[in-house]
Amino acid sequence: MYLPRHYQVTDQAVLYDLMRRFSFATLVSVHQGVPFATHLPFLVQEGVISSHLARANPQWTDFDPNQELLVIFQGDHSFISPTWYEKHPSVPTWNYMTVHAYGKPRIVEEPQAVKQLLHELVVQHEQEWDMxxxxxxxxxxxxxxxxxxxxxxxxxxxxxxxxxxxxxxDQKRVIQALSVSENPSDRAVAAQMRKNLGED
Known part of the structure; x- marks a missing residue:
């Protein structure tokens, strides 16, 4: 992705934290020469991410252990109004947090391993029902x-x-505006901005 240096995050702990908190992600590959995407829940572990898709979904038929896939984890994001800036004219923009995970796929076929993966995906979100x-x-x-x-x-x-x-x-004015928003994603962006400024 387009990644100016001042927006780049390389701290692996921070990246994995976002991936785990926003584990419903987008799997992107190439199918019959065109981009193909599927939205899936992922189990995020150090060095590996796991999921499953419908057998009727043709995306898996193109999995190649020698070809990278892309999984996009989208974190909190917010519209930024130019009215929050000190100087004018200015234009609106969007603040956001995202992680792109690249890797090589392996289909899991052994029934017990499949069952274990499904169980771990369920318990990640479900506390009352036992698969x-x-x-x-x-x-x-x-x-x-x-x-x-x-x-x-x-x-x-x-x-x-x-x-x-x-x-x-300007950053402090944006933080102030987002902090009083009713949208929890706005407030989360404000909190991360404060952290970037060493205020948290």
Whole structure:
């Protein structure tokens, strides 16, 4: 992605934290010569991300262990009004946090490994329902309708575009405006901006 240096984040702990908090991500590959995307929940572990897609989805048929895929994790984001800036004329923009994970895929076929992956994906979000209590024949039938896979991460790109190109006064005015927003994503962007300025 386009990644000016002042927006670049290389701290792996920060990148993995965003990936885990926003684990519903977009898998991008090339299918029959054109871009193809699927929106999926991911299990994020150090060095590897895992998920599954419908067997009827043709994207998995192009998985090549020698070809990188892209998974986009989109974090908090906010519209930035030019009215918040000190100097005019100015134009609106968008502040956001995102991580691009690149890696090579491997289809997971061993039934016990598939079941374990599904279980870990469920418990990541579900505290009351236990997948393992499903009737075995029903669970097996459901598993036959999916393709589980893992992606060994080859590189991570982090971009936190948070008004770093503006003056300190402008950044503080943006923080002030976002902090009183009713939108939790706006407030989260403000919190990260404060952290960038060493105020948190």
């Amino acid at each position: 393992m209590q499903l009737p075995p024949d029903y669970l097996q039938g459901m598993m036959q309708g999916i393709v589980a896979f893992e992606i060994a991460i080859t590189r991570l790109e982090g971009k936190f575009k948070l008004s770093q190109n503006r003056s300190l006064a």
